[in-house]
Amino acid sequence: AKKALIIGAGIAGIATAIRLALKGYRVEVFEANCYPGGKLSILEMDEFRFDAGPSLFTMPQYVDELFKLAGKNPEDYFKYQKLDTVCRYFYEDGTQLTAYADANKFANEISKATGEPVEAVKKHQANSSNIYNITNHVFLERSLHNIKTYLSRDALQSVFKFAQIDAFRTMHKANDASFKSDYLVQFYDRYATYNGSNPYTAPATLNVIPHLEQHYGAYFPDDGMYSIITSLVKLAESLWVNFYYQSPVDEIVLKNDKAEGIKVNDKLITGDLVVSNMDVWFTYSKLLKAHPRLHPKKTLNQERSSSALIFYWGIRKQFKELDLHNVFFSTDYKAEFDHIWKKKSIFHDPTVYLNISSKYKPDDAPEGCENWFVMINVPANTGQDWDSMIIEARFNILRKLTRILGEHVSDLILCESILDPWGIESKTSSYQGSLYGTSSNSKFAAFLRHPNKSPKISNLYFCGGSVHPGGGIPLCLLSAKIVSDLVEAKS
Numbered sequence: 001a002k003k004a005l006i007i008g009a010g011i012a013g014i015a016t017a018i019r020l021a022l023k024g025y026r027v028e029v030f031e032a033n034c035y036p037g038g039k040l041s042i043l044e045m046d047e048f049r050f051d052a053g054p055s056l057f058t059m060p061q062y063v064d065e066l067f068k069l070a071g072k073n074p075e076d077y078f079k080y081q082k083l084d085t086v087c088r089y090f091y092e093d094g095t096q097l098t099a100y101a102d103a104n105k106f107a108n109e110i111s112k113a114t115g116e117p118v119e120a121v122k123k124h125q126a127n128s129s130n131i132y133n134i135t136n137h138v139f140l141e142r143s144l145h146n147i148k149t150y151l152s153r154d155a156l157q158s159v160f161k162f163a164q165i166d167a168f169r170t171m172h173k174a175n176d177a178s179f180k181s182d183y184l185v186q187f188y189d190r191y192a193t194y195n196g197s198n199p200y201t202a203p204a205t206l207n208v209i210p211h212l213e214q215h216y217g218a219y220f221p222d223d224g225m226y227s228i229i230t231s232l233v234k235l236a237e238s239l240w241v242n243f244y245y246q247s248p249v250d251e252i253v254l255k256n257d258k259a260e261g262i263k264v265n266d267k268l269i270t271g272d273l274v275v276s277n278m279d280v281w282f283t284y285s286k287l288l289k290a291h292p293r294l295h296p297k298k299t300l301n302q303e304r305s306s307s308a309l310i311f312y313w314g315i316r317k318q319f320k321e322l323d324l325h326n327v328f329f330s331t332d333y334k335a336e337f338d339h340i341w342k343k344k345s346i347f348h349d350p351t352v353y354l355n356i357s358s359k360y361k362p363d364d365a366p367e368g369c370e371n372w373f374v375m376i377n378v379p380a381n382t383g384q385d386w387d388s389m390i391i392e393a394r395f396n397i398l399r400k401l402t403r404i405l406g407e408h409v410s411d412l413i414l415c416e417s418i419l420d421p422w423g424i425e426s427k428t429s430s431y432q433g434s435l436y437g438t439s440s441n442s443k444f445a446a447f448l449r450h451p452n453k454s455p456k457i458s459n460l461y462f463c464g465g466s467v468h469p470g471g472g473i474p475l476c477l478l479s480a481k482i483v484s485d486l487v488e489a490k491s
């Protein structure tokens with residue numbers, strides 16, 4: 001059988017391994033860390049367990065699809081439930097908003113909390129759904145770098161409807177024009193952060209994101225987010241995929257601009273094709289550093305998505321008013337994004353996202369306690385003084401939570417761990433610690449992401465959040481599908 005070598009056991013690397021194994025390839029995955037999952041990892045501290053990276057699970061059908069392709073019942077490996085309450089939102093003036101999965105219930109809740117007419121909310125929901133229907137097949141599920149994509153019927157239809165995807169004004173402008181209520185404008189603007197972008201510059205096309213959450217729903221895996229990884233690794237191993245941990249790849253070895261294999265611990269391992277799940281920036285700058293003429297410089301110099309600062313706190317109390325996902329909004333969203341994107345710093349009143357998996361998985365925290373994953377959006381790492389920024393941000397976050405919850409949160413912290421952009425970069429080789437590869441702040445971003453197949457090096461493919469179609473679990477899983485379609489098209 002032909003042999004495929006995969007660099008990195010992030011979710012996209014694992015999904016690609018499964019797809020290629022099902023195509024009859026002998027697949028070997030080389031992972032630098034001693035565990036699989038990359039950004040999707042786990043943290044255990046005292047008696048608390050945390051999902052260290054992603055916490056919001058959408059589009060679970062893309063995970064199920066992998067089990068089904070292998071002829072297995074997904075439920076035998078991986079169980080999850082749909083959330084009735086997607087997220088709770090808190091504003092400084094005491095206004096609260098609960099996002100329900102049920103669209104009508106949610107529109108009524110919005111109208112009750114903010115005074116916005118239900119029709120305005122429904123119109124926005126319909127617009128999101130329309131953008132999704134136009135863009136989905138063309139921008140997300142296929143290669144943008146393959147002429148066939150543009151010749152399909154879907155693509156041609158999308159071209160005629162291009163004006164409807166709202167690419168020529170910013171997301172904020174579109175939301176501001178849709179709603180009278182500033183609460184709602186802020187609520188919808190926040191979706192830009194789902195791929196690490198800035199609503200004040202990103203195109204209104206990103207208003208597609210709430211559709212994914214509100215129409216397709218938000219989910220929680222019964223055994224926590226990390227079970228997405230453990231169940232997929234189990235599936236891959238059942239298909240005879242070999243995983244090698246603590247095996248950082250040092251080089252992609254080329255012969256006549258063709259990938260001959262990879263170097264791990266000075267040993268050459270040959271294969272018929274190589275797939276890099278390593279951040280595309282480091283793939284070129286480290287693994288292909290001997291071949292600068294093959295580097296796509298323009299692609300690599302694009303602006304990176306934002307990063308995150310996370311505090312993992314074991315809390316010795318349970319809060320009835322909190323749910324699995326909670327957001328505490330900044331009083332000045334524009335200033336918050338100006339700090340992240342222009343000043344490359346952190347605003348003194350940041351929007352705080354609080355995830356508590358023990359709400360759904362009680363054994364993640366001891367009795368009477370909760371595991372708090374407290375995250376703010378921060379700029380990508382360009383050499384800021386993180387130590388002092390973290391101290392200040394921690395103080396401001398605690399003050400904000402204490403103000404809104406009416407409890408001295410700092411007195412409740414039993415244990416703490418911190419992850420910053422520098423830590424994200426060093427743990428997963430993600431350039432500048434960005435969460436989602438390149439940002440979507442430009443209307444051309446979708447076309448500028450690196451393709452899933454190298455244009456210059458035959459037999460070299462790319463998957464994961466730093467390449468097409470972008471970051472986040474669902475898109476990473478789609479990148480694996482596109483790679484496997486491209487491999488098939490060639491062989």
Ligand code: FAD
Nearest residue numbers: 008010011012032038039054055056249278464465472473
């Ligand atoms: P990565 O997870 O980036 O993994 C790449 C792997 O390659 C790593 O394991 C790394 O060690 C390995 N590697 C790198 N270089 C080498 C080498 N030379 N040799 C061998 N191995 C190598 N997404 C969502 O959908 N929902 C969320 O709520 C969400 N929240 C997030 C919160 C945080 C804090 C973070 C960090 C990310 C979040 N994301 C979220 C984004 C999501 O986690 C990523 O888009 C996705 O997990 C990236 O997967 P990937 O396949 O690109 O690989």
